[in-house]
Amino acid sequence: MPEWPEMETYRKLLNERLCGQIITRVAVNRAKSVNEPEDTFRAALTGRRILFVERKGKQLILHLDDGNRLLLHLMLGGWLAYGAEGPKEDGEFQVILGFAGGENLYFGGLRLGYLHRLSAKQVLEQLKELGPDPFDPRLTPETFYGRLSARRGKLKPALTDQKLVSGIGNCYSDEICFESGIHPETPVPSLDREASDRLFASMRRVLEEAAEYGGYMDRPLTPDDKLTGGFDPRCRVYDREGEPCVRCGTKVVKGEISGRKAFYCPHCQRSG
Incomplete structure (x- = not known):
């Protein structure tokens, strides 16, 4: 599932390509991917200009010139492509937006995800x-500790709860826990202020680095996109089961915590 770095990468790349573009074609190949009848959705978007693209957590918001928005949540398996032609046949995409310049924005994998036209x-x-x-200036180490301290249960589910901090999912919760040296199964109430501060600093370091390298999902937006997916080989523990820890050489373990897979080093990561 795309997380903060992947959606931030999409936001940057799409702003470079979509700002000022006029929508001239709308194709809906899966009715459940949109929130209104296909004809209504198509008519409402045709002729609209995209002003800019915003990100909130794991979701993108395309601002339109009529004051409405397109809210995109890719959920599990969703991805985007942009260009004169898509990497697959048009019928394999759930929604396609075509623009006056001849390019198209392709929405793929929207089996659980959606593109909804909404008011502000x-x-x-x-x-x-x-x-x-995660990078909201109002989110300080103090406020993060306060929000974390109000939680119960284990650390990984807390980090992936979008009500705590938005944008973190399976991959980056594991990477953050590894960076901080804390086991993802640690009970949240056992974490003191020092551990919370380590998590906060690790969260920002990991997400910043991941965004710099385009996230871990290797689905380029365009044929010449060399950024997207560049963080995948830099993951320290996520999807590295059986590989030696980059710190100590102990084999990375794959476990399950509250129904979610988790990767960690049993030697480097301890409770608290």
Whole structure:
């Protein structure tokens, strides 16, 4: 599932390509991927200009010139492609937006995800439960500790709860725990302020590095996109079961925590 770095990469790349573009074609190949009848969706978007692309957690918001928004959540398996032609046949994409310049934005893998046309007020209402962005200046080590301290249960599920901090999922929760040296199964109430500060610093370091290298999902937006997916070989523990830990050489373990797979080093990562 795309997380903060992947969606931030999409945001940057799409802003470079979509700002000012006029939508001239709308194809909907899966009715459940949009939130209104296909004809209504198509008519409402045709002729609209995209002003800019914003990100909230794992979701993108395309701002339109009529004041409405397109809210995109890729969920599990969703991805994007952009160009004059898609990497697959058009019918294999759930939604396609075509632009006056001849390029298209292809929405793939939207079996659980969606592209909804909403008012600004509706978007705010839908996203009101999201926690702060990891890089929100109002999210300080103190406020992070306060939010974390209110949690119960184990650390990995807490980090992936979008109400705590928005944008972190399976991959980066494991990478953050490894960077901080804390076991992902650690009970949250056992974490003191020092451990919380380590997690906070690790969160920002890991996400910043991952975004710099384009995230871990290797699905380029365009044929010449050399950024997307560049973090995958830099993952220290995620999907590295059986490989030697980059710190101590102990084999990375794959486990399950609250129904989620988790990768960690049993030697480097201890409770608290």
